[in-house]
Amino acid sequence: MKVSIFGLGYVGAVTAACLAEQGHQIIGIDIHPQKVEDFSLGHTAIVEPGLDELLRQAWRNGLLRGTLTSDEAVAGSDVSLVCVGTPSRHDGAMDLTHVSEVTRQIAAELGHRKKRHVVIYRSTMLPGSTEKLAQEFLSAFLRHGSLDVLYYPEFLRESTAIADFREPSLLVVGTQNAKPLHPDLALLFGRDAPVIDWATAELLKYACNAFHATKVAFANEIGRIGKHMKIDAQLLMKLLCQDTRLNLSPYYLRPGNPFGGSCLPKDVRALGHFARERGLSLPLIENLLVSNQQHLQTLLSLIAERGKEVVILGLSFKAGTDDLRGSAMVEVAQSLLGHGFVIRIYDPQLNLKRLVGSNRRVIDLKMPHLASVLHQDLASAIGQKGLILAAQQCVSIAELRKHVTAAHHIMDINGWPELRSLPSTYEGFCWE
Ligand SMILES: NC(=O)c1ccc[n+]([C@@H]2O[C@H](COP(=O)([O-])OP(=O)(O)OC[C@H]3O[C@@H](n4cnc5c(N)ncnc54)[C@H](O)[C@@H]3O)[C@@H](O)[C@H]2O)c1
Secondary structure, eight states, X not given: XXXXXXXXXXXXXHHHHHHHHTTOEEEEEOSOHHHHHHHHTTOOSOOOTTHHHHHHHHHHTTOEEEESOHHHHHHTOSEEEEOOOOOBOTTSOBOOHHHHHHHHHHHHHHTTOOSOEEEEEOXXXXXXXHHHHIIIIIHHHHHHTOEEEEEOOOOOOTTSHHHHHHSOSOOOEEEGGGOOOOXXXXXXXXXXXXXXEHHHHHHHHHHHHHHHHHHHHHHHHHHHHHHHTTOOHHHHHHHHHHOTXXXXXXXXXXXXXXXXXXXXXXXXXXXXXXXHHTTOOOHHHHTHHHHHHHHHHHHXXXXXXXXXXXXXXXXXXXXXXXXXXXOHHHHHHHHHHHTTOEEEEEOTTOOGXXXXXXXHHHHHHHOTTHHXXXXXXXXXXXXXXXXXXXXXXXXXXXXXXXXXXXXXXXXXXXXXXXXXXXXXXXXXXXXX
């Protein structure tokens, strides 16, 4: 394929070298004459293991050409990859100026030709950016069907960029409305690349980087406690990583209920307090409860917008237990009762007569009238209408189907996709 690459920085140069290695013909464009001149000679000033060798090889094979002019680059290629920078502005906002400028240039050249073209954004851009750029500059070509616009997030790490390009840690392609890829493009991405929509692909890149940053900050905060307590935090974190069931795993990585139960809130609170007492600042760990509380507030605001009659499916902090300590749904029920909502609760695990100890105290303190709103019978709990908060999978879909009507609105709090098949309207708490 003939590929033009806009931006010959770290991402652009590596992409150029690796695509040339696969036999593609590359035209590199940059605004810096020196970078273009170097590129044309199979060279780069960027320090990246293996990059110079690959570029030299590509140059020897006659696969590299550099230019300062975008029209020549677009005219001479089938695909344009956008790898220019998206730096931070002073206020932290993402600066899309370079990507906009390149898109404007590509659009100007596309206006002069009839051939099909593909624009692939690799620059890291906030969700909605590809849509905005497409609307502003490329909509006419998209309407004609003469252009494909893809968002193809880049996950390479500097210093291992070539190996990461050859074997990416994650490979997804964003298309308009997740439209399947044109078969020709499998040449660039491989046949198995999952296709998602533009905005999901854009947010995925930010989610990955925020997750990486969270991991680093977390390990460093544990390290600070370790140093203070003369504990070897390197060993501790190595042991933490050995738990691939709960720690390094998809577990706890699904949007849904605020965290709760008898341990997480209490232990996070205690660790924050322990650190504060010793003058250690652990903003990440200390703000976990703030974030959790905010999540609960978001849920309460959503509920308040959906009407005054609410059915709660599952009151305990998770399915399969009657433990009410730290349960977000107890907080929800308490708040709704306090604000005059009509509520009905169904939780087959819950037997009020058997509640003892701290579990009993939660109810006595927060919901002394629980008995009057707790229904033993699913049909009477569900009723004829109202908002159903599906907090836990405490009943089968088949049972629910017998009672849920089109007059109900289900809010799925915990990620239970089968709820969409019920006659009620469906809404995910924090997903589409
Ligand atoms: N560096 C990484 O490890 C990495 C990894 C993944 C994603 N990204 C993302 O990829 C994008 C590029 O990152 P980078 O590190 O390669 O940036 P960079 O600053 O090294 O390179 C960007 C290049 O774009 C050029 N440029 C600017 N405006 C131009 C224009 N109008 N036409 C042609 N060229 C132009 C610049 O001169 C520069 O050479 C960013 O959005 C970044 O967030 C970077």
